[in-house]
Amino acid sequence: MPDYDRLTTFEKAWANCQLQSSLRQTRLQRFDHSNRMLYSPVSFEYAPVPVSRVEVTTNWTVDNLLSFVRDEFAEQAESSDADQFRIADVPRCLDHSATGDEPFDYLNYCERSLIYSGHIDKVLANVECDMARQILGLLCDNKLGNKKNRNNVNADEFCARVQPLLDKHLRLTFCFPAFPFKDQNPFRTESPPHQPDLAEVAMLVRLHSLSLALWQVHPQGADWVLFCDGLVYADIFGVPKQAAIQYRERLTWWRNHLNLNGSISIVDLSDLVTRINGKPIGESPSGVFDLVSSDIRNNLQSLRSNGHPDVLRALTTLQIGMVRNLNLSHYLSSIPREELWYISRSIERPNETDKIKSVRAEINKRGWVAAIEYAAFNLSLRYFNAWSDYLPCTLRATIKPKAGQIAVPSVGRAFPWNGVGVLSHLGNEMLIEALSLSDLKGNHHRFSLPGQEGYFYYMSER
Amino acid sequence: MTDVDPPETHSIYYHRFNSKLTDGERAWLFGVVTAVRKSKLSTFIDLLHALGTTQLVADKSKLASTWTSVESIRIRDRIKIKGTIGRTQRGALSLFLDDCPILANTFLNETLDSNDRDYRQIGGSILIAQARNVAEEFLRTQNYRRVDPRYISASWPSEQGMTPLQVNYPGFGMPVFLAPSPAEQLVLALAATGDDRVFCSATSFTTSYRQPSDGSESSIVMAMSIGLGIKDLLVQCTSLIDKICEAMPGVTCRFPSGSIREEPHTMSDLVTSHSTNLKASAWVFPVINGVEPFRIVLENGVTPIEGCVEHHDEGVDVATIVFYAERVLPLAQHTEFRRLLRHLGGPIVANTGAR
Numbered sequence: 001m002p003d004y005d006r007l008t009t010f011e012k013a014w015a016n017c018q019l020q021s022s023l024r025q026t027r028l029q030r031f032d033h034s035n036r037m038l039y040s041p042v043s044f045e046y047a048p049v050p051v052s053r054v055e056v057t058t059n060w061t062v063d064n065l066l067s068f069v070r071d072e073f074a075e076q077a078e079s080s081d082a083d084q085f086r087i088a089d090v091p092r093c094l095d096h097s098a099t100g101d102e103p104f105d106y107l108n109y110c111e112r113s114l115i116y117s118g119h120i121d122k123v124l125a126n127v128e129c130d131m132a133r134q135i136l137g138l139l140c141d142n143k144l145g146n147k148k149n150r151n152n153v154n155a156d157e158f159c160a161r162v163q164p165l166l167d168k169h170l171r172l173t174f175c176f177p178a179f180p181f182k183d184q185n186p187f188r189t190e191s192p193p194h195q196p197d198l199a200e201v202a203m204l205v206r207l208h209s210l211s212l213a214l215w216q217v218h219p220q221g222a223d224w225v226l227f228c229d230g231l232v233y234a235d236i237f238g239v240p241k242q243a244a245i246q247y248r249e250r251l252t253w254w255r256n257h258l259n260l261n262g263s264i265s266i267v268d269l270s271d272l273v274t275r276i277n278g279k280p281i282g283e284s285p286s287g288v289f290d291l292v293s294s295d296i297r298n299n300l301q302s303l304r305s306n307g308h309p310d311v312l313r314a315l316t317t318l319q320i321g322m323v324r325n326l327n328l329s330h331y332l333s334s335i336p337r338e339e340l341w342y343i344s345r346s347i348e349r350p351n352e353t354d355k356i357k358s359v360r361a362e363i364n365k366r367g368w369v370a371a372i373e374y375a376a377f378n379l380s381l382r383y384f385n386a387w388s389d390y391l392p393c394t395l396r397a398t399i400k401p402k403a404g405q406i407a408v409p410s411v412g413r414a415f416p417w418n419g420v421g422v423l424s425h426l427g428n429e430m431l432i433e434a435l436s437l438s439d440l441k442g443n444h445h446r447f448s449l450p451g452q453e454g455y456f457y458y459m460s461e462r
Numbered sequence: 463m464t465d466v467d468p469p470e471t472h473s474i475y476y477h478r479f480n481s482k483l484t485d486g487e488r489a490w491l492f493g494v495v496t497a498v499r500k501s502k503l504s505t506f507i508d509l510l511h512a513l514g515t516t517q518l519v520a521d522k523s524k525l526a527s528t529w530t531s532v533e534s535i536r537i538r539d540r541i542k543i544k545g546t547i548g549r550t551q552r553g554a555l556s557l558f559l560d561d562c563p564i565l566a567n568t569f570l571n572e573t574l575d576s577n578d579r580d581y582r583q584i585g586g587s588i589l590i591a592q593a594r595n596v597a598e599e600f601l602r603t604q605n606y607r608r609v610d611p612r613y614i615s616a617s618w619p620s621e622q623g624m625t626p627l628q629v630n631y632p633g634f635g636m637p638v639f640l641a642p643s644p645a646e647q648l649v650l651a652l653a654a655t656g657d658d659r660v661f662c663s664a665t666s667f668t669t670s671y672r673q674p675s676d677g678s679e680s681s682i683v684m685a686m687s688i689g690l691g692i693k694d695l696l697v698q699c700t701s702l703i704d705k706i707c708e709a710m711p712g713v714t715c716r717f718p719s720g721s722i723r724e725e726p727h728t729m730s731d732l733v734t735s736h737s738t739n740l741k742a743s744a745w746v747f748p749v750i751n752g753v754e755p756f757r758i759v760l761e762n763g764v765t766p767i768e769g770c771v772e773h774h775d776e777g778v779d780v781a782t783i784v785f786y787a788e789r790v791l792p793l794a795q796h797t798e799f800r801r802l803l804r805h806l807g808g809p810i811v812a813n814t815g816a817r
Contacts, residue, residue, distance in 0.1 A: 030623070034624075037666070038757060039668070220671070
């Protein structure tokens with residue numbers, strides 16, 4: 001059971017939200033008689049969301065699949081060729097114990113260098129004296145936010161969206177799905193799925209720092225709500241559900257340990273889906289989300305069978321991405337590491353043995369199943385306008401920069417859960433990056449926290 | 463308005479916390495002169511400041527036009543200087559002055575007007591202290607007796623309402639709470655002293671929102687009286703605001719009585735859970751028949767005073783005034799708070815960094 005006292009206001013409200021209801025932030029005026037003071041707490045209202053299910057058409061499925069894959073996997077399609085032929089070596093590492101102070105050092109460093117260094121004054125020096133535009137200025141800053149927001153977020157649209165929230169003195173609440181579990185691709189990470197490392201912690205710290213920066217211009221402040229999507233993707237990627245739950249709990253523990261409760265809330269995406277569905281997913285008779293998912297899944301399968309060229313192309317891109325995200329660690333005991341690397345990169349080689357061919361076929365098959373399931377799930381969220389209808393008054397953030405959504409700070413070339421945390425010091429700077437294990441070059445020191453499985457962070461020997 | 467430092471010039475505190483002092487960097491510093499050594503071409507000054515002692519070097523050729531002022535600097539003078547970090551011929555890390563030092567008698571204006579972050583905060587604290595002083599003086603003239611409240615409690619009743627700030631300090635052995643207000647202590651003082659009027663100057667700690675200019679920590683002056691009705695109370699509050707406006711340095715606004723809006727009619731829905739949090743006042747005084755909260759909103763949205771009148775059985779009225787010192791800072795056009803004026807338009811309130 002979570003410690004109720006450590007839950008954030010959003011998490012408490014989320015826990016009490018009814019099925020097929022939305023959660024809307026409001027601000028009340030109250031007089032506290034004990035203290036003889038007026039105050040204005042945040043409150044949450046629940047409103048029923050009318051849910052109707054119309055059969056999902058093939059055209060809707062095609063249109064949304066194409067835009068979904070374009071948004072989510074454009075970068076992968078652009079970058080995949082460049083590194084396809086680099087065989088992942090096992091990094092050579094010397095093992096050490098981590099002190100556990102590193103997250104606190106990084107938190108201090110980020111607060112000092114990003115918030116109390118005069119950096120914000122510099123960022124805002126050239127921004128119009130308008131609160132919404134100043135907020136956007138911070139979100140677009142390379143160090144505080146994400147510079148890709150400059151191209152992806154239209155300033156006028158952003159201001160039109162945010163101004164009503166500012167007028168009502170609401171906290172800005174940014175929601176995004178992320179943090180499923182530690183990736184089990186052995187070329188990316190080597191910790192168990194339930195163990196977040198310094199990369200994830202660094203992301204929490206960066207989000208918190210951005211909240212602190214936003215407080216400098218918006219007196220009501222900003223929250224980040226992380227919708228952990230591990231439970232909904234565990235089956236798809238071959239990771240135990242219990243590991244996804246433990247990962248979320250561990251992440252929450254770090255959040256509490258660093259005292260970031262004032263800016264970061266952590267909930268589960270599966271709860272949002274259950275709320276839309278009106279009952280637990282998969283329960284019979286099916287809820288609306290299950291039915292819509294099923295329609296989309298059937299549409300995708302028939303489009304694939306019929307050889308619809310655009311759909312095939314999109315699903316292939318998706319399938320390649322899925323293969324890289326699958327739990328592949330157990331194949332290392334049956335085929336050589338190098339062969340698994342080629343399979344994971346979807347590169348076919350001449351003279352493969354029957355064993356390798358059969359593993360490749362199995363992984364590809366799992367990739368196709370995952371691609372259809374992943375697409376069906378995400379298109380179902382689109383179908384129900386999950387974020388805007390069930391979480392009105394929130395702003396949609398994203399880990400993958402794309403048009404119309406606010407990209408969160410980047411902490412390296414990989415997403416935190418898809419890589420390992422690499423710590424480095426450059427003069428007075430403290431840098432934590434999320435990198436694929438395969439991107440670690442040269443000898444490294446590898447640090448683990450006493451009593452915990454896996455590795456907490458890496459450090460180059462240089 | 464003083465000149466604005468170029469962006470690369472930071473206080474020496476900035477350099478201390480962000481990087482090691484590096485030759486060639488520009489910095490500013492203020493402190494007390496502890497030694498002056500003069501040579502033909504230079505004057506060397508030891509300056510004691512919050513982080514230690516730093517040697518200053520004033521070069522006659524560079525500061526020729528103001529050299530008389532430099533030569534007039536004596537031990538125990540308080541000065542603010544700007545300079546470039548470098549080394550003397552003997553290799554001692556020093557700050558080489560770029561301008562003539564600013565002397566203490568011009569500090570206040572510079573502090574109140576400064577764009578520099580360190581000075582802004584000091585300027586704000588000076589204004590808050592001044593506003594509190596005026597409020598305290600005013601209440602004394604109105605025959606309120608001052609009491610000193612306590613701030614820390616090991617337990618806090620889990621009622622709905624303002625949430626106290628919790629302190630998790632290992633030295634205490636358990637979490638403790640910082641009081642959002644000294645109200646109950648004042649109620650008890652009314653009962654214990656036999657006085658009709660008591661007040662305290664206090665710091666209020668809470669994680670609950672109040673106003674944009676408030677923080678988790680707010681400077682308040684709280685007064686409590688028996689027998690004042692809401693009309694008398696508003697007259698008293700108006701006089702208090704007038705006194706504060708008269709006394710504050712840099713206040714450019716004046717608020718004639720007509721510009722003050724009373725909002726008692728909108729406050730009726732604000733009273734929450736009467737039955738659960740009467741506690742001290744119900745224990746000390748007869749049963750409460752009702753509570754009338756009020757808030758004084760100036761025409762630009764500044765809300766310096768809030769309070770309430772409790773109506774008890776047998777015609778006893780217990781009135782409370784809470785003066786929030788930080789909230790008058792926008793009136794002083796102080797740099798740090800000038801921007802807050804933009805956010806004070808509506809009646810709904812909130813504070814920084816809290817829920």
